[in-house]
Amino acid sequence: MxxxxxxxxxxxxxxxxxxxxxxxxxxxxxxxxxxxxxxxxxxxxxxxxxxxxGLPLEHVVGWAGFRGLRIVVGPGVFVPRRRTELLVEEALAQAPEASVVVDLCCGSGAVGAALAAALGPVELHAADLDPAVAPCARRNVAPFGGHVHTGDLFSALPGELRGRVDILAANVPYVPTGEVALLPAEAREHEPLVALDGGADGLDVLRRVAAGAPSWLAPGGCLLVETSERQAPSAVREFILAGLDTRLAVSEERYANVVIGVRP
Structure with a gap:
């Protein structure tokens, strides 16, 4: 022919x-x-x-920029948002000497990779419920010696991490179920629902993470979770109920809200 x-x-x-x-x-x-x-x-x-x-630009070109890194993303993988860089910045400010880092609800692994890139040699673990994102996450954390696990929140993590984690970063889904349909089509149609839908009030996963975090954190270790401005007061209460010393970081420029809790 x-x-x-x-x-x-x-x-x-x-x-x-x-x-x-x-x-x-x-x-x-x-x-x-x-x-x-x-x-x-x-x-x-x-x-x-x-x-x-209508595919997200990041899925088209195969990567997204995040804190100076080129993060590999592919179809069906949540695209890291620039506003989430605030979570990384707050983690580094809270625990600049961290040696054990966990990126929970990791998606592409962007948060874990960015933390490891800034901290230097660390023990890095990334975990997500969705097995489809694991190949991307592995590619992104591999340069930092990171390990990727699949499973439901803390059940995915190796037991030996319990009580040792210095930074627990969890970019949980926080869109209320009834508002998912209002998201831009790029997110709604091309990113996994499990990475977007946070339940009736958007805080279902956050509550579980806050409740479970203290037993995984080292003394002085910190949990950081992104949320919305509207949900922030409720998210702060969940952290306090879990026994964490809690504060809220806000970047109006980036429309970013991060709840930080420290294990006493």
């Missing part, structure tokens, strides 16, 4: 035009990323088609 003619290269302007027509607000920036990530004209065309079809 005769070979097909090669796909003609798309010009940067034509990529921008296609993305803008699809409703991409930052079409110029997205076009630049696609053109830099694709290796051939065929890949450029395929990436543009996937983005125009």
């Amino acid at each position: 005769p070979s097909l003619p090669p796909v003609p290269p798309l010009s940067p302007a034509s990529v921008v035009t296609a993305l803008r027509a699809a409703g991409c607000v930052f079409a110029e920036d997205e076009a630049e990323l696609i053109l830099a990530s694709a290796r051939t004209p065929e890949e450029v065309a395929a990436m543009v088609d996937r983005r125009v079809a």
